Amino acid sequence: MTRTVHALFAAFALLLVAGLAVPTADARQAAPIETRAAALKGSSWIWEPERSREGPVEVVIGLKRQIAFVYRGGKLIGASSISSGARGHESPIGRFQILEKKRHHRSNRYDDAPMPFMQRLNWYGVALHGGHVNGRPLSKGCIRLPMGFAERLFGATAMGGFVFITEDELPSPAAALELARAHADAPIPADRMPRNAAAATAAP
Structure with missing residues (x-):
C-alpha cells in the first residue's frame, strides 16, 4: 500500500478510538423519537405503536414542513414525510x-x-392515503403518505378521529400537538361533517 493509504487507515483508527466515528444504525435508533421525527426527509417514516397502546389517536399535518405526526393517548407513536396539494390544488387547513x-x-x-388506505377528510375529494411521496407538494389536494405508513395509520385510527392540518411552523412534535389541541373545538364546515350531520345542519 502507498504511504497515503496507510495514513488514511491510521486516521480512521484514531477516530474509532476517540469515539468520533459515524453513528451506527443502532445508535440512531436509540435517539428519542422526537429527534428522529424532526430529521425525516423524502419518503421516510417512523412507526412505534408500543410507545402508547391506549387512548385516542390524533393526527397533525404540517404543510410547511411536509410532515405528519401521529399521537395516541397524547404520546407520539409515528411520524412521516408527506406530499400535500401542489400549487393550484393546495390542501385545505384546519x-x-x-x-x-x-x-x-x-x-x-x-x-x-388508486387511493389505497383512504381516510376521507371532506366531501370534495380530500383524504389521507398511500401514494408517491417525496417530501414536496405533489397531489391534487390529498395528503399522500408512504404506503407502509398509510397502512399502519389506517389500522390505528377510528371513524370520527381528529385530524388537524396547518401551514404554521411546527418546531417540535410537542408544539404540533399543543397547536392542534388549541383548535380542537373550532367549528367544522358542513363539507367536513358526516353526511347525515351536514344535512341536519343545513335543514331549516
Whole structure:
C-alpha cells in the first residue's frame, strides 16, 4: 500500500478510538423519537405503536414542513414525510374528522386514480392515503403518505378521529400537538361533517 493509504487507515483508527466515528444504525435508533421525527426527509417514516397502546389517536399535518405526526393517548407513536396539494390544488387547513375509511379506493374525481388506505377528510375529494411521496407538494389536494405508513395509520385510527392540518411552523412534535389541541373545538364546515350531520345542519 502507498504511504497515503496507510495514513488514511491510521486516521480512521484514531477516530474509532476517540469515539468520533459515524453513528451506527443502532445508535440512531436509540435517539428519542422526537429527534428522529424532526430529521425525516423524502419518503421516510417512523412507526412505534408500543410507545402508547391506549387512548385516542390524533393526527397533525404540517404543510410547511411536509410532515405528519401521529399521537395516541397524547404520546407520539409515528411520524412521516408527506406530499400535500401542489400549487393550484393546495390542501385545505384546519380541523377535520375522519369521515370514511376504505382500504381499496379509487378517486371519483381524478381518472379513477388508486387511493389505497383512504381516510376521507371532506366531501370534495380530500383524504389521507398511500401514494408517491417525496417530501414536496405533489397531489391534487390529498395528503399522500408512504404506503407502509398509510397502512399502519389506517389500522390505528377510528371513524370520527381528529385530524388537524396547518401551514404554521411546527418546531417540535410537542408544539404540533399543543397547536392542534388549541383548535380542537373550532367549528367544522358542513363539507367536513358526516353526511347525515351536514344535512341536519343545513335543514331549516
